[in-house]
Amino acid sequence: MTIPGxxxxxxxxxxxxxxxxxxxxxxAFVFGxxxxxxxGPASQEVSLALGAxxxxxxxxxxxxMVEGEKSLQAKESxxxxxxxxxxxxxxxxxxLTILSMNSQEKEVSQAFREAGRLILxxxxxxxxxDMASKRITSYSAKSAMLSAATISARTPATGGEEFxxxxxxxxxxxEVKVPLFMTVCFFTPVLLVLAAVFGxxxxxxxxxxxxxxxxxxxxxAYFATSSRKEP
Amino acid sequence: xxxxFSLMNSLRRVFEAIASGQGVSRSMLRELGGQRRYSGARRxxxxxxxxxxxxxxxxxxxxxxxxxxGSLLMEARKSxxxxxxxxxxxxxxxxxxWAKLRENRRLEAQSQQFRGVLASGVMGAVTSMVCTxxxxxGSFGLMGQHTVSxxxxxxxxxxxxxxxxxxxxxxxxxxxxxxxxxxxxxASFFLVRFAVGPLAQAG
Numbered sequence: 453m454t455i456p457g458x459x460x461x462x463x464x465x466x467x468x469x470x471x472x473x474x475x476x477x478x479x480a481f482v483f484g485x486x487x488x489x490x491x492g493p494a495s496q497e498v499s500l501a502l503g504a505x506x507x508x509x510x511x512x513x514x515x516x517m518v519e520g521e522k523s524l525q526a527k528e529s530x531x532x533x534x535x536x537x538x539x540x541x542x543x544x545x546x547x548l549t550i551l552s553m554n555s556q557e558k559e560v561s562q563a564f565r566e567a568g569r570l571i572l573x574x575x576x577x578x579x580x581x582d583m584a585s586k587r588i589t590s591y592s593a594k595s596a597m598l599s600a601a602t603i604s605a606r607t608p609a610t611g612g613e614e615f616x617x618x619x620x621x622x623x624x625x626x627e628v629k630v631p632l633f634m635t636v637c638f639f640t641p642v643l644l645v646l647a648a649v650f651g652x653x654x655x656x657x658x659x660x661x662x663x664x665x666x667x668x669x670x671x672x673a674y675f676a677t678s679s680r681k682e683p
Numbered sequence: 684x685x686x687x688f689s690l691m692n693s694l695r696r697v698f699e700a701i702a703s704g705q706g707v708s709r710s711m712l713r714e715l716g717g718q719r720r721y722s723g724a725r726r727x728x729x730x731x732x733x734x735x736x737x738x739x740x741x742x743x744x745x746x747x748x749x750x751x752x753g754s755l756l757m758e759a760r761k762s763x764x765x766x767x768x769x770x771x772x773x774x775x776x777x778x779x780x781w782a783k784l785r786e787n788r789r790l791e792a793q794s795q796q797f798r799g800v801l802a803s804g805v806m807g808a809v810t811s812m813v814c815t816x817x818x819x820x821g822s823f824g825l826m827g828q829h830t831v832s833x834x835x836x837x838x839x840x841x842x843x844x845x846x847x848x849x850x851x852x853x854x855x856x857x858x859x860x861x862x863x864x865x866x867x868x869x870a871s872f873f874l875v876r877f878a879v880g881p882l883a884q885a886g
Contacts, residue, residue, distance in 0.1 A: 527747075527781070530774050531751050531754055531755065534755060534758070534767065534771065534774050535755070535758045537770055538758060538763045538766040539758075539761075539763075541762070541763045542762045542763045542766075543762075612781075616781075619784055619788075623788070630855075633852075634802050637802070637848040637849070638805070638806050638848065640844070641806060641810050641841070641845045642809055642810055642813060644840075644844050645810055645813045645814055645817070645841045645844060648837060648840050649813065649817035649818060650817075656836060659836050659840040659843065662843075662844065663840070666843075667847055670848060671851075673851075674851050677855075678855065
């Protein structure tokens, strides 16, 4: 079984699933405690649903992290690609080009530093970049780095297509998630008030319990549907 | 945002001038001249400050896309100006596309914010209606369940839940101006409460 983003971050799938299951169980247990008897028999089903949402949140965290990084790196690759071409035309040396390259993106910058270190230790530029760019998740950033190290003068990708693709994916994701979150926000208070109206308990304790339930459900929905920030 | 596009066009002209063989500073002075917004950067160049400082002044407060073009301009000074000038066309196009994409997203976010405020208003009204009329309808025994008629805590519960829902909606869609959603929600909540309250009491 594979989980998107887990291999890029070097995470063990089983450990991630275990953490997700533990968090989901803990979330469901806390919800059961908070809800008390205010939701009646529906409490168990809602607890299970909340546990499942928390499991999804934990398991999908690496994917979200990797996609965020990928967007940043794809954006940076436009600069890296042109900068490498210009630097190479001046120095005429692949090694000097890689040693003088820098980037504002953390992973790309680290990869350049690592490649420079390997070159100083006697590695071939292509091998050095290949070894150092293993943690780069964006293919256009990787391609821009490799273009600085290869002998052929092919035009490297600027990263525009990849970044646009990622942006489109983000837009589609948000088209699905925003209405879903609005529905949850709209119906959770209404349904909980209906539960209070037709419930057997009333008073301050019921108010606190229902408010706690609402808070947990809305929090889980917020984190499950929140989109990545635009780089 | 229009200022960003204007600056991008100016920087594109600077790159074209660089590609034609002119110096970086001279191209900047020539192409950015006549626009008051860029007078700070021009003055810095004329007073002998470094190109980095002038470019920093130029792109200050602009979007990240303009920042990328500014970095390219500095790269032109460090490496080969003619190569950067010649190759910058594709990067300028790409960066401009990103800026347009960002502008579209901003407009979409504005419409989503409006939808969020609208949904909060409706949510407040519906919650208030359920709080006020729910016990009355429940007392008819249509669903064969016991209801908590006349419970003073019911409006408090409804108000708290509507406030939470609208605040989360505001936080998710409006960011810094999240307070508009709960404000609209509470206004509609109390409006409906006062409008429908007498009906419930009469029942």
